[in-house]
Amino acid sequence: MAQHRVIVVGGGLAGLAAAVRIAEAGLDVDLFSMVPVKRSHSVCAQGGINACNEVARQQGFSEYEHFDETIYGGDFLADQHPVLEMANWAPKIIDLLDRMGVPFNRTSEGNRDLRLFGGSLFKRTHFAGATTGQQLIYALDEQVRRYESEGKVTKYEFWEFLAPVLHEGRAAGIVAQDLRTMQIRSFRSDAVVMATGGCGLVYGKSTMSVMCTGAAAARCFRAGAWYGNPEMIQVHPTAIPGADKLRLMSESARGEGGRVWVPKRAKDPRDPKQIPESERWYFLEEKYPAYGNIVPRDIATREIFDVCVNMGLGVGGENQVYLDLTHRDPDYLTRKLGGILEIYEKFVGDDPRFTPMKIFPAVHYSMGGLWTTYTKGSYNPSSALPKHKSGAPAPIDAKVGMGLQLGAPNNSMTNIPGLYAFGEVNFAYHGANRLGANALLSCIFDGLFCGVSVFNYVKNEAPAKAPAADLPAGVFEEGVSREAARVKSLLGTATAGAADVATNPYAIGKELGDEMTAACTVVRTETRLRQCLSKIGELKDRYARLKLSDGSGWTNQSLSYARAVGDMLAVAEAIAMGSLERRESRGAHYRSDFPDRNDAEFMKTSLAKHVAGPGGGTTTLEFVPIDASLVAPTARTYGKKESKKPEMAGAAS
Numbered sequence: 001m002a003q004h005r006v007i008v009v010g011g012g013l014a015g016l017a018a019a020v021r022i023a024e025a026g027l028d029v030d031l032f033s034m035v036p037v038k039r040s041h042s043v044c045a046q047g048g049i050n051a052c053n054e055v056a057r058q059q060g061f062s063e064y065e066h067f068d069e070t071i072y073g074g075d076f077l078a079d080q081h082p083v084l085e086m087a088n089w090a091p092k093i094i095d096l097l098d099r100m101g102v103p104f105n106r107t108s109e110g111n112r113d114l115r116l117f118g119g120s121l122f123k124r125t126h127f128a129g130a131t132t133g134q135q136l137i138y139a140l141d142e143q144v145r146r147y148e149s150e151g152k153v154t155k156y157e158f159w160e161f162l163a164p165v166l167h168e169g170r171a172a173g174i175v176a177q178d179l180r181t182m183q184i185r186s187f188r189s190d191a192v193v194m195a196t197g198g199c200g201l202v203y204g205k206s207t208m209s210v211m212c213t214g215a216a217a218a219r220c221f222r223a224g225a226w227y228g229n230p231e232m233i234q235v236h237p238t239a240i241p242g243a244d245k246l247r248l249m250s251e252s253a254r255g256e257g258g259r260v261w262v263p264k265r266a267k268d269p270r271d272p273k274q275i276p277e278s279e280r281w282y283f284l285e286e287k288y289p290a291y292g293n294i295v296p297r298d299i300a301t302r303e304i305f306d307v308c309v310n311m312g313l314g315v316g317g318e319n320q321v322y323l324d325l326t327h328r329d330p331d332y333l334t335r336k337l338g339g340i341l342e343i344y345e346k347f348v349g350d351d352p353r354f355t356p357m358k359i360f361p362a363v364h365y366s367m368g369g370l371w372t373t374y375t376k377g378s379y380n381p382s383s384a385l386p387k388h389k390s391g392a393p394a395p396i397d398a399k400v401g402m403g404l405q406l407g408a409p410n411n412s413m414t415n416i417p418g419l420y421a422f423g424e425v426n427f428a429y430h431g432a433n434r435l436g437a438n439a440l441l442s443c444i445f446d447g448l449f450c451g452v453s454v455f456n457y458v459k460n461e462a463p464a465k466a467p468a469a470d471l472p473a474g475v476f477e478e479g480v481s482r483e484a485a486r487v488k489s490l491l492g493t494a495t496a497g498a499a500d501v502a503t504n505p506y507a508i509g510k511e512l513g514d515e516m517t518a519a520c521t522v523v524r525t526e527t528r529l530r531q532c533l534s535k536i537g538e539l540k541d542r543y544a545r546l547k548l549s550d551g552s553g554w555t556n557q558s559l560s561y562a563r564a565v566g567d568m569l570a571v572a573e574a575i576a577m578g579s580l581e582r583r584e585s586r587g588a589h590y591r592s593d594f595p596d597r598n599d600a601e602f603m604k605t606s607l608a609k610h611v612a613g614p615g616g617g618t619t620t621l622e623f624v625p626i627d628a629s630l631v632a633p634t635a636r637t638y639g640k641k642e643s644k645k646p647e648m649a650g651a652a653s
Helices: 013-025 054-058 063-073 080-099 132-149 215-222 283-287 297-310 330-348 438-460 473-491 505-519 526-543 557-581
Strands: 005-009 028-033 153-157 159-167 170-178 184-188 191-194 233-240 259-263 321-324 357-366 419-421 604-611 618-625
Touching: 005 013, 005 170, 013 028, 013 132, 013 191, 013 438, 028 159, 063 080, 080 438, 132 153, 132 438, 159 184, 159 215, 159 473, 170 191, 170 473, 184 473, 191 215, 191 438, 215 557, 215 604, 233 297, 233 330, 259 283, 259 297, 283 297, 297 321, 297 357, 330 357, 419 438, 473 557, 505 526, 505 557, 526 557, 557 604, 557 618
Parallel strands: 005 028, 005 191, 028 153, 191 419
Antiparallel strands: 159 170, 170 184, 233 357, 259 321, 321 357, 604 618
16 A cells, blocks of 8 residues: 655645644655745744743643633634633743744743733743744754655745545545646645645735735635634734735844834824924823723724824824834844835835834735644533633633643644644634744644644544555546636736736736725725625626636746735635624724624624625635633623823914
8 A cells, every 4th residue: 555645735834833743643655835935925024922931820820821811812703712722832832942942032041031022011032033933934844854864844936726535425536737847747645734824815915925926825715714803804903005016024033122103293294203202192001001002903004094194193194193112122023023114115215223213014914724633632611701801810720721622633723634734824823813933833834733633634534544655646637628728718818908907917916915905904884895896896897708817838927926816815704604694893903893892693603605696706704603612702802991092183383
């Protein structure tokens, strides 16, 4: 019998961690990435990775508090059992990464340093300067290369995932294309792990890399995988505006003391350094005295939006606020935040150590993604506990297997047997809002913890009896033929004539991004969402008549983008439909026409399903109850106090 193989799609932290763990368990791994793995989007992560360490425990904090903050921060929409297991594993993951050589910042006593991040009153975020993602991905890639040298892992860089291969309802491989030669071929595998990140390009401009189209998830969605909570899109409160794209200003800037403010006087023309303290409005500190500038991202975003858009107090009359670090020691800032400060100086021209930064919210992360299942662990209380009080003794110990059953084959598996979702493409961990520094943790946790689940599925379930290597060749040839025909059809639309905006993929993508940004970001309304769905329908009709400007069959970048646009339309439709049907406000999803949270009707996962048909098919949506048996839902206020618009607010003379 042939050796079992597993395919991992995506070369970021989730994909690398999965490859390491699955290869370690004894299975061969084929790792696919559109770019060199060291250029995966995980490399852009800046601020840190969460875990409760020994220093935090000595101060009275615990893994349970990390778990509780995550559930509370996600407005009670996350899957509670996976989150508990993730929080319990977090310190072990940090210890492992430390041993791999990740250069975490240290205190003068030699302990791993910690910083505050949004949604927490205790320091639980480990960091490597302001380039944490880069350091983590380099460390994990070194481990992958060890298995490469042993022949256990084969990398396919510059390959694009086109479709899963399904046989009798289970994943049996993939179809992929070499982006250099344009060859399309199939690859057999006994399980497929999707670790392909988010969908920022659906919004045109975001803080994500331009390769983050969501196309890979959409292709699984179209093949029958369910999509959970698509409407939950995080808009990061502090981004650097740009004409080409938006660049993240990490939450670590606020975690290290950055203060958000605007002049009390509208359109104040003065240099910010000339505006006295009495004429500055530190609105987050005034409204949330306990958390101040480290309130969760969804709350900070809405407050900044309100101050700029509704009150008209944005800096210079623009949609911008100040993020101010100038009160901190410049050498301290260089040591703790050097990387991100250099980014701002490069693209704006001002040194944030001496001049307040101008920032505004931007699309950043998708809490929604491919729906996954799990097997509960040993902790199942008779009744859900109330919100944990900061610093109180933990009600349970942080033991392995309390949240999830270690090795259960269905952990992080989609509704399609053998098809897994790890990292950002997995909907389970963040609910309606992601706490900063939980993204890197969820990626690595999925790879290391659920990699064992993949192994057990391959060894003990369907692949054990019918390995992919023994399946008929026709199963795989069909997928190749279908994708090759699609490419031939797209290339056949190329015209030498004048470009037609109506059928140009770049014009369609631009209009989609503009529409999604206008309708599906900070504030949503039924009227605007219905207009958005109508626009998406129009764009789908135009996409069906799409024409390429480049008909070449070699290194054709417009082909790859044009293909992705069709997939982005499917994701956008699910996002807009979920936003419309969720008639409440919860986390990052704010409906001004339904401003309150409605647990009775909507403490549920929105489940999108694709229905094949002409014009790219359609999307259906239903709501299914979540398991909230560990933590009982409570009002999510973060101690907000009522605050009025400053009395000095008025146009400057």
